[in-house]
Amino acid sequence: MPGKKTFQEHDALMSSMASTLGADLDEAELRGDLPPDERLDMLLVCTGCTDPEGCKDWLQRTGSAENAPTYCRNGERLKDLATR
Numbered sequence: 001m002p003g004k005k006t007f008q009e010h011d012a013l014m015s016s017m018a019s020t021l022g023a024d025l026d027e028a029e030l031r032g033d034l035p036p037d038e039r040l041d042m043l044l045v046c047t048g049c050t051d052p053e054g055c056k057d058w059l060q061r062t063g064s065a066e067n068a069p070t071y072c073r074n075g076e077r078l079k080d081l082a083t084r
Contacts, residue, residue: 002047010046016059017068017075022082033084045073 002010018025028034049055051071058069068075 014046028081
């Protein structure tokens, strides 16, 4: 099980990725489009990322995007939330 620091780092990455794709995770939860347990599942998936440093670099270089990098394990779901 990942530690607290890993969860915090990946929560920040996932939130940044969501924002970059135009999704607001908090708003999606409030609307009922993202149940809290699914958001936690997404975070757990994110902690298994094979390239968190590449993700950080991509996020720093990218202001906004329609698609996440191909290695993003939550990219399609985040894109879906951005279109709601």
